Amino acid sequence: MNIHLQHILDTLFQIEAISDDQKSSLNKSIKDADKELTILEFKLDRTEKVKRTTAILLEETIEELELKRKAIEETNSALQRSLEELKATQAQLVQSEKMASLGELTAGIAHEIQNPLNFVNNFSEVNIELVEEAREELEKGDIEETKSILMDLGENSEKINHHGKRADAIVKGMLEHSKRGSGRKEATNLNTLVEEFLRLSYQSFLAKEQKFQCELKTNLDPDLPKVNVVASDIGRVILNLVNNAFYACDERSRSAVHQKANSENVASDYTPMVNVSTCQIPPEGGKGGYITISVQDNGPGIPDSIKEKIFQPFFTTKPTGSGTGLGLSLSYDIVKAHGGKINVNSKENEGTGFTIMFPI
Amino acid sequence: MKAKTITGNNPEAIRTALELAVNEGFQPTLGLVFVPSHFDYSGIVAVLDEHDIAIFGANTPDKFTDQGIENDLASILLIDLDPAFFRIVLKSLPTSDYEAGVIVAREIGQIGCSQFKRPAFILAIAQAEVPGEALVEGFLSGAGEDAQVVGGFTGGKPYWSEHAVFTNKEQSQDGVMCLIIDQDRVEVHGLAVSGWKAVGTPKTVTRSEGNWVYTIDDEPALDVLLRFTGAKVDMNESDDLLMQIGTFPLQVIGNEGSPVMKPPLMFNKETGAVLCGGQIPEGAKIRFSLPPDFDIVETVIDSARDLKKQVLPDADALLVFSCIGRQMSLGPMIEEEINGLNEVWKVPMIGFFSLGEFGATKGGKATFQGTTCSWVALKEK
Incomplete structure (x- = not known):
């Protein structure tokens, strides 16, 4: 018992004036008080102990958290560096993809430039002869004939100039295509863009696969308004989709030939076909309008198992070295950057259709 | 079912108290006997044998009855339950190996199922180093996932190795003792309550073997x-760890349910390892x-009041297994906890301060924990 309470109890017990009942009652009260005091002492002691431990624990935990914070900071810096390296690598990859598509175009572009160059060469050779003829006529004094030759000479020069400008435009287009980064958005005639890249792509594909024959169909909406896009970027998208369509048709064509060779009874009636169309879908029912470009082929189609992966970077079904796996991924990014959508609809053994939709 | 607690500091005192009870018409058949660590219990066994009383006994230093906490006397809860409604099994477990623990417990679980359709298991474990989780796993695999498993590890500072569990004919210092009760005849209801709060950041146990934890985050x-x-611990007193930081048990964070408490009990100063009240696996x-x-x-008292109100308005006896860490942490208030539990049904009660408890937390199945007060009320149908 607490020494002071014990003293009080002892003293009270010595007082004769206090009855036994009162002493018994006082004894109980003092014992209860002692018990409460003991509990309070314990509570205070434990609270102090817990407080002390909590303070140490808190201090150690703060120190530990500080170390963890520093470790996270270092990891973060390392991640930041990795991210920058990744971005640089990505930029290089994008540029590589551009150059790869440019490479694919080379044959088509060469064909395109060869035509005007032939005209320039032919007409300039004719002009050399006409100059000689004019000189002879002048020496003869035949002014009328000289004038007639000069007129032909002028017309030929105009043709040379026209075809020179055409070659110039093709070269400029090629340079625009290979330019780094996206250009400015300009009101663009998508039909012209589609025709140009469809032709270039086909010429390029023919240069690689000389036996390839394909029925090209275009169904271009004559009333299509100009659309504000980065023409070179959208051109790359069209080129990519059309190239893939030719590739798919060529694959199916080879497969059909192979099948026929293996079985006399199977008739190979497969005709590759690529259909490119544009169309305008006006706003309706609260929904905004769209301008669409569709590229449809009748190739082997995309298996369901890989449909979800085709827009992933580096995913390709082409043999190693034949494709970067970035074409559709970049196309998706370009269309998205224009606020548009790109959808795919494919059935195995029937073909694949890609549709680009630009909001208007 | 009637029950009565008696205490005594020698066999003769027990004989006197027992005969007094018998003369009042009480015919006990089962005795839960908890005696101090150094207590020679053979005399008490002989007295109970004379009266054909089956013994569920243990040396354990800190114990209590409905008369309060009493560490120096032998305490016995006598019950007059039909011997057909219970069995007592004692199995020696000389190894701390986890699998061995599972096998022994499973065996007892299967014995319970072979004897009763719905057995409940009340345990006193003298093998301090076997993971309690192994025993729970064994009981649940042997008797079903919903089996009632209640009890505790006996012993405590400073007598780690000088305690035994015993029956009328057997005794073992590394034994697993089990009182199996037929729940079709006796209602067995209980709960394990803890109350410790987690603090600090989560850490990982990077090396452990059984109940020994060697490294935490690769530090001793x-x-x-x-x-x-x-904490300041006497490095020459391995079990001083329990006294100094037993109040701050480790909480093992599981994938689901409440965290499981594992108080540190002892240390090995050479290896820097710590023996905990239960297994903490590597990676935990x-x-x-x-x-x-x-x-x-x-x-804790409310948990019993709720059960009384909702499920068991009357009880015949109460068994309590309270973690030794609670005694240190609650000090003189532990008496309030024990007495408060006793006040709920006001029936004869016995229990001890344990080194790990078996029981079910609210809404859960039986688990093994530290720092809990695991109580169980018995009522014959």
């Missing part, structure tokens, strides 16, 4: 414990914990 476990708790996430607020005493 003892260093981590002392650093984070600021742990946190330190602070003792509960003082109102935990009311929480």
Whole structure:
């Protein structure tokens, strides 16, 4: 018992004036008080102990958290560096993809430039002869004939100039295509863009696969308004989709030939076909309008198992070295950057259709 | 079913108390006997044998009855339950190996199922180093996932190795003793309540074997414990760890349910390893914990009041297994907890302060924990 309470109890017990009942009652009260005091002492002691431990624990935990914070900071810096390296690598990859598509175009572009160059060469050779003829006529004094030759000479020069400008435009287009980064958005005639890249792509594909024959169909909406896009970027998208369509048709064509060779009874009636169309879908029912470009082929189609992966970077079904796996991924990014959508609809053994939709 | 507690400091005192009860018409058939660590219980066994009383006995230093906490006397809860409604099984478990623990417990679980359709298992374990989790796993695999498993590890400072569990004919210092009760005849209801609160950041146990934890976050476990708790431990007294930081058990964070409490019990100063009240597997996430607020005493008592109100308005006897860490953490208030539980049904009660408890937390199945007060009320149907 607490020494002071014990003293009080002892003293009270010595007082004769206090009855036994009162002493018994006082004894109980003092014992209860002692018990409460003991509990309070314990509570205070434990609270102090817990407080002390909590303070140490808190201090150690703060120190530990500080170390963890520093470790996270270092990891973060390392991640930041990795991210920058990744971005640089990505930029290089994008540029590589551009150059790869440019490479694919080379044959088509060469064909395109060869035509005007032939005209320039032919007409300039004719002009050399006409100059000689004019000189002879002048020496003869035949002014009328000289004038007639000069007129032909002028017309030929105009043709040379026209075809020179055409070659110039093709070269400029090629340079625009290979330019780094996206250009400015300009009101663009998508039909012209589609025709140009469809032709270039086909010429390029023919240069690689000389036996390839394909029925090209275009169904271009004559009333299509100009659309504000980065023409070179959208051109790359069209080129990519059309190239893939030719590739798919060529694959199916080879497969059909192979099948026929293996079985006399199977008739190979497969005709590759690529259909490119544009169309305008006006706003309706609260929904905004769209301008669409569709590229449809009748190739082997995309298996369901890989449909979800085709827009992933580096995913390709082409043999190693034949494709970067970035074409559709970049196309998706370009269309998205224009606020548009790109959808795919494919059935195995029937073909694949890609549709680009630009909001208007 | 009638029950009565008697105490005595020698066999003769027990004989006198027992005969007094018998003369009043009480015919006990079962005795739960808890005696101090150094107590020679053979005389008491002989007295109970004379009266054909089956013994569920243990040496254990800190114990109590409905008369209060009493560490120096032998305490016995006598029950007059039909011997057909219970069995007592004692199995020696000389190894601390986890699998061995599972096998022994499963065997007892299967014995229970072979004897009764719905057995309940009340345990006193003298093998301090076997993971309690192994025993629970064994009982649940042998008797079904919903089996009632209640009890505790006997012993405590400073007599780690000098305690035994015993029956009328057998005794073992590394034994697993089990009282199997037929729940079709006796209602067995209980709950395990803890109250410790997690603090600090989660840490990982990086090396452990059974109940020994060697490293935490690759640092010797003892260093981590002392650093984070600021405790001063007598390095020559291995079990001083329990006295100094038993109040701050480790909480093992599981994938689901309540965290499981594992109080540190002893250390090995050569290896820096710490023996915990239960297994902590490698890779387990742990946190330190602070003792509960003082109102935990009311929480424990309320858990019994709720059960009384909702399920068991009357009981015949009460068994309590309270963690030794609670005794240290609640000090003189532990008496309030024990007495408060006793006040709920006001029936004869016996229990001891344990080194790990078996029981079910609210809404859960039986588990093994530290820092809990695991109580169980019995009522013959």
